Amino acid sequence: KNEVEQSPQNLTAQEGEFITINCSYSVGISALHWLQQHPGGGIVSLFMLSSGKKKHGRLIATINIQEKHSSLHITASHPRDSAVYICAIQRDKLIFGTGTRLQVFP
Amino acid sequence: KAGVTQTPRYLIKTRGQQVTLSCSPISGHRSVSWYQQTPGQGLQFLFEYFSETQRNKGNFPGRFSGRQFSNSRSEMNVSTLELGDSALYLCASSSVWQQETQYFGPGTRLLVL
Numbered sequence: 001k002n003e004v005e006q007s008p009q010n011l012t013a014q015e016g017e018f019i020t021i022n023c024s025y026s027v028g029i030s031a032l033h034w035l036q037q038h039p040g041g042g043i044v045s046l047f048m049l050s051s052g053k054k055k056h057g058r059l060i061a062t063i064n065i066q067e068k069h070s071s072l073h074i075t076a077s078h079p080r081d082s083a084v085y086i087c088a089i090q091r092d093k094l095i096f097g098t099g100t101r102l103q104v105f106p
Numbered sequence: 107k108a109g110v111t112q113t114p115r116y117l118i119k120t121r122g123q124q125v126t127l128s129c130s131p132i133s134g135h136r137s138v139s140w141y142q143q144t145p146g147q148g149l150q151f152l153f154e155y156f157s158e159t160q161r162n163k164g165n166f167p168g169r170f171s172g173r174q175f176s177n178s179r180s181e182m183n184v185s186t187l188e189l190g191d192s193a194l195y196l197c198a199s200s201s202v203w204q205q206e207t208q209y210f211g212p213g214t215r216l217l218v219l
Binding site for chain 1: 139141143148149150151154162164194196198206207208209210212213215
């Protein structure tokens with residue numbers, strides 16, 4: 001069983017929709033990262049969090065340490081949000097989920 | 107500040123050859139981590155260097171090695187290339203030992219024929 005599970009694997013949405021991507025993990029962590037990868041391959045770090053909630057623009061990330069669960073929310077989605085979103089847990093190294101491919105259509 | 111740079115961006119090699127990839131971190135960053143991304147295995151941690159010392163290593167064979175120089179630039183080397191080594195190799199830097207936001211480079215796409 002993977003230490004990090006993401007759902008859904010694929011997600012399509014209409015512009016303006018509220019989107020939620022989930023990440024569950026099974027081991028103790030020091031932090032959790034949300035990353036965004038565009039088709040060219042480049043990865044951007046969106047959030048690193050160890051408790052509570054963080055917000056940046058239309059993106060919100062939450063984590064529940066007791067339940068070993070994190071969510072990434074995108075409000076008012078836009079076609080430029082189309083990308084692969086990857087959850088990674090921080091232990092002595094980063095362990096990555098398999099990613100959620102999001103497509104937002106106009 | 108300039109971002110993380112990786113060279114070369116694309117590389118084609120044949121089985122049995124060796125390859126060296128280079129990563130220049132953001133100025134002032136002392137930690138460099140390397141990752142391999144393949145369609146089958148996703149993103150996997152290769153190793154991390156901090157102040158010229160390897161701090162951690164992932165589950166890869168000894169054909170994968172790396173080093174870090176005094177200016178924090180890092181190289182990784184893969185010897186005796188196999189078809190399965192075809193992947194996107196990413197490096198990321200942070201100012202301290204991995205315990206904070208990492209900044210990723212654009213990657214080197216390696217194709218082994």
